[in-house]
Amino acid sequence: MAVVGTPVKRTEDPRLITGEAKYLEDIHLPGMVHAAILRSPHAHARITSINTAKAAAQPGVLAVFTGQDFADLPALPCAWQAGGVTNHVNTPRVLEIDKVTFTGAGIAVVIAENRYIAEDAIQLIEVDYEVLPAVVDAEKATQPGAPQLHENAPDNIVMEWECGSADGTAQALQAADVVVRQRLVNQRLIPTSMEPRGTIAQFLPATGEFTVWVTSQAPHVMRLLMTAFVFGIPETKMRVISPQIGGGFGAKIFLYPEYCLIAALSKKIGRPVKWMESRSENYVATTHGRDHITEIEVGAKQDGTITALKVHTYANLGGVLSTIAPGIPTTLYGRMLSGAYKIPHIYCHVSGVYTNTGMVDAYRGAGRPEATYVVERAVDLVAHKLGMDPVAVRRKNFVQPNDFPYDPVGILNGLKYDSGDYDKTLDRALEMVGYDRLRQEQAQARQQGRYLGIGLSSYIEICGVAPSAWIGLKGEGWGAGLWESANVRVHLTGKVVVTTGSQSHGQGHETSVAQVVADELGMPMSDVIVQHSDTLGTPFGYGTYGSRSTAVGTVAVHRSLQRIKDKAKLIGAHMLEAAPEDVVYEDGKVHVKGSPDQAKTIQEIAGAAALAYDLPAGVEPFLDDTSYYDPPNCTYPFGTHICVVEIDPETGQIDIKRYIAVDDVGKVINPMIVDGQVHGGIAQGVGQALWESAVYDDNGQLVSGSLLDYALPRADLLPSFELDRTETPSPVNPMGVKGAGETGTIAATPAVVNAVVDALSPLGVTHIDMPLTPRKIWQIIDAHSNGGD
Amino acid sequence: MNLSGTYTFDADQDIVWGLLMDPDVIARAMPGVDAFVPIENETDAWNAKAKINVAAVSGSYIGTIRMSEQQPPSQYRLTVNGEGQQSIIGGTVVIQLSYDADEGVTLLTWDAEANISGKLARIGQRVIKAAANMMSNRFFGNVAQQLPSSEQTQEQS
Numbered sequence: 001m002a003v004v005g006t007p008v009k010r011t012e013d014p015r016l017i018t019g020e021a022k023y024l025e026d027i028h029l030p031g032m033v034h035a036a037i038l039r040s041p042h043a044h045a046r047i048t049s050i051n052t053a054k055a056a057a058q059p060g061v062l063a064v065f066t067g068q069d070f071a072d073l074p075a076l077p078c079a080w081q082a083g084g085v086t087n088h089v090n091t092p093r094v095l096e097i098d099k100v101t102f103t104g105a106g107i108a109v110v111i112a113e114n115r116y117i118a119e120d121a122i123q124l125i126e127v128d129y130e131v132l133p134a135v136v137d138a139e140k141a142t143q144p145g146a147p148q149l150h151e152n153a154p155d156n157i158v159m160e161w162e163c164g165s166a167d168g169t170a171q172a173l174q175a176a177d178v179v180v181r182q183r184l185v186n187q188r189l190i191p192t193s194m195e196p197r198g199t200i201a202q203f204l205p206a207t208g209e210f211t212v213w214v215t216s217q218a219p220h221v222m223r224l225l226m227t228a229f230v231f232g233i234p235e236t237k238m239r240v241i242s243p244q245i246g247g248g249f250g251a252k253i254f255l256y257p258e259y260c261l262i263a264a265l266s267k268k269i270g271r272p273v274k275w276m277e278s279r280s281e282n283y284v285a286t287t288h289g290r291d292h293i294t295e296i297e298v299g300a301k302q303d304g305t306i307t308a309l310k311v312h313t314y315a316n317l318g319g320v321l322s323t324i325a326p327g328i329p330t331t332l333y334g335r336m337l338s339g340a341y342k343i344p345h346i347y348c349h350v351s352g353v354y355t356n357t358g359m360v361d362a363y364r365g366a367g368r369p370e371a372t373y374v375v376e377r378a379v380d381l382v383a384h385k386l387g388m389d390p391v392a393v394r395r396k397n398f399v400q401p402n403d404f405p406y407d408p409v410g411i412l413n414g415l416k417y418d419s420g421d422y423d424k425t426l427d428r429a430l431e432m433v434g435y436d437r438l439r440q441e442q443a444q445a446r447q448q449g450r451y452l453g454i455g456l457s458s459y460i461e462i463c464g465v466a467p468s469a470w471i472g473l474k475g476e477g478w479g480a481g482l483w484e485s486a487n488v489r490v491h492l493t494g495k496v497v498v499t500t501g502s503q504s505h506g507q508g509h510e511t512s513v514a515q516v517v518a519d520e521l522g523m524p525m526s527d528v529i530v531q532h533s534d535t536l537g538t539p540f541g542y543g544t545y546g547s548r549s550t551a552v553g554t555v556a557v558h559r560s561l562q563r564i565k566d567k568a569k570l571i572g573a574h575m576l577e578a579a580p581e582d583v584v585y586e587d588g589k590v591h592v593k594g595s596p597d598q599a600k601t602i603q604e605i606a607g608a609a610a611l612a613y614d615l616p617a618g619v620e621p622f623l624d625d626t627s628y629y630d631p632p633n634c635t636y637p638f639g640t641h642i643c644v645v646e647i648d649p650e651t652g653q654i655d656i657k658r659y660i661a662v663d664d665v666g667k668v669i670n671p672m673i674v675d676g677q678v679h680g681g682i683a684q685g686v687g688q689a690l691w692e693s694a695v696y697d698d699n700g701q702l703v704s705g706s707l708l709d710y711a712l713p714r715a716d717l718l719p720s721f722e723l724d725r726t727e728t729p730s731p732v733n734p735m736g737v738k739g740a741g742e743t744g745t746i747a748a749t750p751a752v753v754n755a756v757v758d759a760l761s762p763l764g765v766t767h768i769d770m771p772l773t774p775r776k777i778w779q780i781i782d783a784h785s786n787g788g789d
Numbered sequence: 790m791n792l793s794g795t796y797t798f799d800a801d802q803d804i805v806w807g808l809l810m811d812p813d814v815i816a817r818a819m820p821g822v823d824a825f826v827p828i829e830n831e832t833d834a835w836n837a838k839a840k841i842n843v844a845a846v847s848g849s850y851i852g853t854i855r856m857s858e859q860q861p862p863s864q865y866r867l868t869v870n871g872e873g874q875q876s877i878i879g880g881t882v883v884i885q886l887s888y889d890a891d892e893g894v895t896l897l898t899w900d901a902e903a904n905i906s907g908k909l910a911r912i913g914q915r916v917i918k919a920a921a922n923m924m925s926n927r928f929f930g931n932v933a934q935q936l937p938s939s940e941q942t943q944e945q946s
Contacts, residue, residue: 038875039907040907041876041877041910042877042906042907043906103907103910122875123848123849123873123875280911280912283911284911697910701905701906701907702910702911703911703914705910705912706912706913708912708913708916709914709915
């Protein structure tokens with residue numbers, strides 16, 4: 001009967017599979033014109049003059065604008081500055097006016113009758129630049145003599161942030177039996193969603209209202225930022241709609257210059273304006289992810305007990321700051337550096353840095369993959385140093401089930417890990433992979449000169465972001481709340497409409513939320529629809545990221561459902577001529593306790609509530625409830641992933657022979673959807689470990705600027721993943737849910753790297769920076785065989 | 790970005806050198822050339838305009854070409870600065886000639902260091918390299934067409 005916990009097929013899929021779903025590019029408005037944006041070819045330059053005359057004279061061109069035309073609009077807001085420290089903020093303008101700090105910054109726009117004319121016309125805009133020296137490496141950018149990007153940011157420093165105890169950690173490192181030091185480069189990635197970004201804006205002069213369609217994971221936030229922080233108009237003067245979205249991975253959370261530009265143009269031109277990003281633009285103008293250079297020192301006792309972890313990270317944030325850029329390598333990174341382990345002394349210092357590269361912000365996992373990479377590499381480095389099995393070091397240091405709620409020595413700034421049983425997922429993963437037998441096979445393989453490697457990653461992550469009091473301006477610096485909203489209405493016929501401030505762009509919310517409603521109210525899922533992504537008709541909400549839509553958004557729905565049931569009981573009792581305390585709500589009916597035959601269905605009660613001619617005294621008509629749920633804590637999923645690789649010594653090619661993922665994401669609503677999230681996440685995590693890398697040359701040109709040179713994971717390069725789960729409910733919310741959107745990406749990268757390093761450890765290899773390309777691996781093997789003989 | 794290639798002319802080295810130094814020959818040989826005009830008050834320097842029609846690099850380009858360091862009949866340098874397709878292209882090409890007496894052919898090698906900024910920098914190095922090879926083969930092929938007795942050329946990359 002219950003549908004929660006069962007693999008219900010996604011109700012979204014028929015419209016997606018048949019092509020009925022409307023993406024931004026499918027929307028055509030009468031009279032709509034098209035924009036093309038001229039972007040800087042230089043990474044660092046002053047704009048000395050722009051001549052738009054030739055472009056403007058082209059047949060079919062309506063207008064050409066430059067940054068000067070929008071000089072009255074402020075630079076975009078940076079809504080999450082690193083908490084508790086000074087941030088030297090520089091953000092993009094709608095179009096840059098005097099200076100560009102990265103290749104791809106927008107400097108002029110052409111509006112034309114069609115996109116072809118617009119694209120041709122931008123070629124005719126003549127721009128004179130004074131080209132300045134560029135710097136693309138975050139560490140080099142902080143050194144004396146480096147090109148300076150912004151007057152308010154000496155040495156290109158955005159902010160210096162720290163957490164943990166510097167003195168305590170230094171002392172613990174002094175006292176440690178062994179100390180391992182390692183430099184780790186977490187390379188820059190490009191979040192390649194299938195659909196690039198785009199927007200359409202329409203302005204109606206009679207009402208003074210904008211309607212904006214935009215590829216956004218957070219339509220309400222888009223509206224708030226655009227109206228209150230850029231245009232200075234009431235939010236009631238703008239409606240924002242996210243149509244069907246073809247993936248986001250975080251890069252579609254942010255307010256980008258183009259969205260404000262197109263809205264402003266729709267008013268200037270008096271016609272609807274559309275802009276759709278090309279893949280080439282997407283690679284330079286949409287945010288990137290990761291890009292950390294990190295030095296770690298980890299101290300341990302001879303028995304494998306980790307006693308201290310010291311981390312310094314240069315976080316490359318690009319030429320200007322994207323919407324929440326400084327929050328990612330601080331709160332979501334530094335505060336996660338205890339991982340699944342009881343580490344008594346932790347200190348993390350992060351230098352956020354401007355460079356002449358594209359903006360860097362949240363990308364699936366957002367800070368937690370970088371933290372997990374540090375922690376899981378550190379554990380393996382300790383194991384190697386001590387000659388211990390990496391499994392033993394993990395077990396030795398795990399937070400134990402009776403330690404929860406666990407405070408990782410204060411670095412979570414007041415929050416505590418909610419629940420977990422880390423040995424349980426590790427045990428299950430070891431059992432699935434046949435660990436002991438595999439180690440024997442590895443020993444035999446090594447005798448035969450084969451490179452077989454086994455890599456573990458026992459991760460935790462932080463989901464369900466976040467309690468507003470913790471993350472907000474008095475705490476972590478997030479410039480807003482981070483609760484989520486829901487409205488549940490049971491219409492006269494008993495059909496239910498749920499609206500949520502969260503947004504679905506591939507996560508299957510329409511299905512999983514309907515499963516919860518169906519079980520709670522006791523009705524078929526087909527009687528429930530879930531609406532989202534339009535500021536008209538949905539309550540304000542913060543959108544989808546940080547694996548928060550279930551642990552915050554659906555919990556808001558759950559709360560409204562309880563209140564709907566309470567009201568249904570009042571009305572049902574009245575209809576049954578019973579006292580409210582004598583009835584219960586069960587299986588879609590209100591019945592008198594002990595007499596299930598004396599019952600009114602939810603449909604009958606909804607009808608009575610809507611018609612309202614006979615309601616109990618003091619009860620308002622209609623079953624309708626709105627919730628704003630602010631979680632008391634985040635949630636902390638965990639698990640163990642194991643990757644088994646074999647390396648071809650002749651080519652350096654890495655073959656992933658097996659990939660096991662045992663996750664605990666709390667209570668599961670739809671196991672098929674969770675499996676899908678885990679699959680996609682692992683693919684992206686493996687992609688970082690083995691193939692992906694955004695590369696800028698020394699002049700700040702993105703040389704991996706197309707899908708020819710940026711290597712995404714492909715299905716044929718991946719094994720069939722072996723998944724299992726344990727289920728440890730979260731005590732944070734009444735549903736026991738945690739979140740599953742990012743676990744795969746977070747866990748997979750270190751599992752793969754640990755496996756490859758393990759495979760090559762007989763050669764003395766202790767670390768290799770990603771991506772682990774065949775060329776890199778072959779060179780290591782080749783150098784060893786030449787040097788060794 | 791490093792680009793390089795070779796071309797074999799079925800002719801004596803002096804004849805090939807002479808053709809390569811002749812602005813009229815260069816102007817006729819450049820693929821898609823619209824204009825090739827000497828820059829005033831400079832020697833061996835031209836303003837050029839060309840429409841290139843090779844896949845991803847198609848479009849109109851304008852720029853300057855300067856010839857220097859001539860060591861007749863074996864080596865010279867071209868310095869190119871141009872723009873088009875929301876891109877800036879700069880670079881130098883060193884061209885060397887040598888005569889293979891056994892085969893009776895002149896072997897040309899070219900070696901370029903190119904700096905490409907903007908849209909073209911992102912379209913993929915494999916594409917750029919293939920396009921550069923195609924265009925250089927067209928150029929030298931067109932030069933070879935102007936040999937006293939033509940139809941005796943052979944291309945390589």
